[in-house]
Amino acid sequence: QVQLVQSGAEVKKPGSSLKVSCRAFGGSFSTSAYNWVRQAPGHGLEWMGSLLPFFGTPKYAQNFQGRVTITADENTNTAYMELSSLTSDDTAVYFCAKGASTSSPFDSWGQGTLVTVSS
Amino acid sequence: QSVLTQPPSASGTPGQTVTISCSGSSSNIGTNTVNWYQQLPGTAPRLLIQNNGQRPSGFPDRFSGSKSGTSASLAISGLQSEDEADYYCAAWDDSLSSPVFGGGTKLTVL
Numbered sequence A: 001q002v003q004l005v006q007s008g009a010e011v012k013k014p015g016s017s018l019k020v021s022c023r024a025f026g027g028s029f030s031t032s033a034y035n036w037v038r039q040a041p042g043h044g045l046e047w048m049g050s051l052l053p054f055f056g057t058p059k060y061a062q063n064f065q066g067r068v069t070i071t072a073d074e075n076t077n078t079a080y081m082e083l084s085s086l087t088s089d090d091t092a093v094y095f096c097a098k099g100a101s102t103s104s105p106f107d108s109w110g111q112g113t114l115v116t117v118s119s
Numbered sequence B: 001q002s003v004l005t006q007p008p009s010a011s012g013t014p015g016q017t018v019t020i021s022c023s024g025s026s027s028n029i030g031t032n033t034v035n036w037y038q039q040l041p042g043t044a045p046r047l048l049i050q051n052n053g054q055r056p057s058g059f060p061d062r063f064s065g066s067k068s069g070t071s072a073s074l075a076i077s078g079l080q081s082e083d084e085a086d087y088y089c090a091a092w093d094d095s096l097s098s099p100v101f102g103g104g105t106k107l108t109v110l
Helices: none
Strands: A001-004 A010-012 A017-027 A035-039 A046-051 A068-071 A077-084 A092-099 A113-117 B010-012 B018-023 B033-039 B046-049 B062-066 B071-076 B085-093 B099-103 B104-110
Touching: A001 A092, A010 A017, A010 B010, A017 A035, A017 A092, A017 A113, A035 A068, A046 A068, A046 A077, A046 B099, A077 A092, B018 B085, B018 B104, B033 B062, B046 B062, B071 B085
Parallel strands: A010 A113, B010 B104
Antiparallel strands: A001 A017, A017 A077, A035 A046, A035 A092, A068 A077, A092 A113, B018 B071, B033 B046, B033 B085, B062 B071, B085 B099, B085 B104
């Protein structure tokens, strides 16, 4: 079973950017898809995008195109999600989740990272 | 507005069977498999049912999933207090080329 450990909570100013990390322990990092899913307070799950490091080409949800960047460092088995031009609507818990591919079930999840956007 | 439609809430008493529905369309549930996730309060979601009806190790056979046409359902039998959680359905959507989620169903054990 793969364990995903995410970076800690952050407070951001409107207009700034955030970068959340997700380190994988166990399994084959390069041949798994790392998805990012966010959950606004009191709301459901929203897929943001994914990256399978072996292929290197990320895929993004239409709602986040142009604002989100997903990368991976195969040397440290860490996936990253960067979101720019933050507004208060981006206040949410951000999860990374692993699957065999982007269309596969998300079989391992990180603990979540709370991001608060406030002036 | 979620692509997949779930009832916002469901409830039952201990020992009962509860069913949660998930409605989609031909571009998602109609042509792809459905997964279900359980999210206990204050925790990350966990994969509960994959590929319509397969249970990953760690979940008892009280949990079962099924799919018919463009709808799916999750059944929980022998309801227990620890089943109180939010449940989400998900599927790949061919039109969006992305996974989509239901809005989630909050299960209360009375």
